[in-house]
Amino acid sequence: MPYETCGLAEGLEQLAAVAEFGQITLAAQFLGVPQPTLSRSLARLSRDLGTPLLQRDGRGIRLTRHGELLAASGRRALDELLAGVRAVRAEADPDTGTVILGFLHSLGPLVIPALLRGFRSDHPDVAVRLVQDSAGSLLDRIPSGAVDLVLAAPVPVDQRWESRPLAEQPLVLLVPMGHVLVGRGPVRLSQLAGQDLITLASGYGVRTITDRLLRESGVPLRYAFESQEMTTAAGLVAAGLGIAILPPGNEVPGTRQLNLSDAGASRVLSLVWSADRLLSPPVAELRDHLFAHAPEMLRP
Structure with a gap:
């Protein structure tokens, strides 16, 4: 996934890209940098850490055990940093910014487009990124800021997030x-x-x-x-x-x-957000929009 962290964690972004694509060429294309530049940067990071992070694997490369450890931590750190960058940008201009909305696969074809149509009309300059996954996976991403809002069911009680029931659907x-x-x-x-x-x-x-x-x-x-x-x-x-x-x-x-x-024999669909993270203005606007319109659209 592309990170927009303003170069604040360039080495981690590069390592995460290589971990995702499994080769320097595609990672460099993804990051928009020349391949030699990326290779030198990762070699310098390995020297600074005192251990190799990459090793040859046939015609490609793979991360060493130390590289995998750093990449896993790096992804979590990048999610946190990106959430901070988005919050700063939103505070600077509340009419723009990015909201990441997670939702269940079953809501994708009709419900989510209908819910976002009105929000897009009222907030044309706010970018909404959509993430579809299982309820458990989406909820686990809330504390790090990898997602801002989640539409899911069921939602267990957890001090890491707040939730509000929107509608009950019979199974x-x-x-x-x-x-x-x-x-x-x-x-x-x-x-x-x-x-x-x-x-x-x-x-x-x-x-x-x-x-x-x-x-x-x-x-x-x-x-x-x-x-x-x-x-x-x-x-x-x-x-x-x-x-x-x-x-x-x-x-x-x-x-x-x-x-x-x-x-x-039913499921209660709820909207969930972080209990600890201050919601940026665009996130709060989308949350309020879903409060107002989702119950009617989610009812069978």
């Missing part, structure tokens, strides 16, 4: 056409025992909720497939490979969406 059961449960009315989770279950990978909010619901219903947590995309999970259902508990609106051809009758 549904997605089954293939012709499944034995079709036409029997709302489904009880206890009826899923013995079924091939499809779910999302660990760390995703829907997976966390699904695990809890099945445990409470006494259904064994034995999954036939785990996916990182709801569209893939729905495709597996359409292929007759199992059934899945998902948010509404994930039907694809060959599937049916059935209601669940169990209490708690």
Whole structure:
């Protein structure tokens, strides 16, 4: 990822780029510097530290163990520094600046564009960067400033962040056409025992909720497939490979969406931000915009 830290941590930016791309040429192109310049800079950093940070690996290069240690710490430091640079720029001109909004994959196709349309109209000079990932991964990035705001579910209580519930969405059961449960009315989770279950990978909010619901219903947590995309999970259902508990609106051809009758078969979508970091004016403006408009748009 490109860093805009005004040259305050040039060596760490360069090492992070090499770690990401695995070669000097692509890292130099990414950073916008000549390849020899980048090579000399990293060699100088190795000399200053008294240990090699890079080593040859066939036609490419890779980080040494010491290089990997520094790159990992460097990424965290760069996130903190970038958050500070963004805050300074926003304070200097609150009508510009950058906001990093993290959200679940399931919100991407329709909800997020609709939510940002009005904000963009009112704040045309504010850049909004979008990050899609699992709820757990997004929440872990809040303390360092790698993301400013997160739309996620579920959100555990944690002193590192503040949150505000926006809307509750019922979860549904997605089954293939012709499944034995079709036409029997709302489904009880206890009826899923013995079924091939499809779910999302660990760390995703829907997976966390699904695990809890099945445990409470006494259904064994034995999954036939785990996916990182709801569209893939729905495709597996359409292929007759199992059934899945998902948010509404994930039907694809060959599937049916059935209601669940169990209490708690829902997810509460919340907006989350840092409890310790002072929000820049653009971040606060987007937070207030989401407070005002997200509840209506997130309701099923």
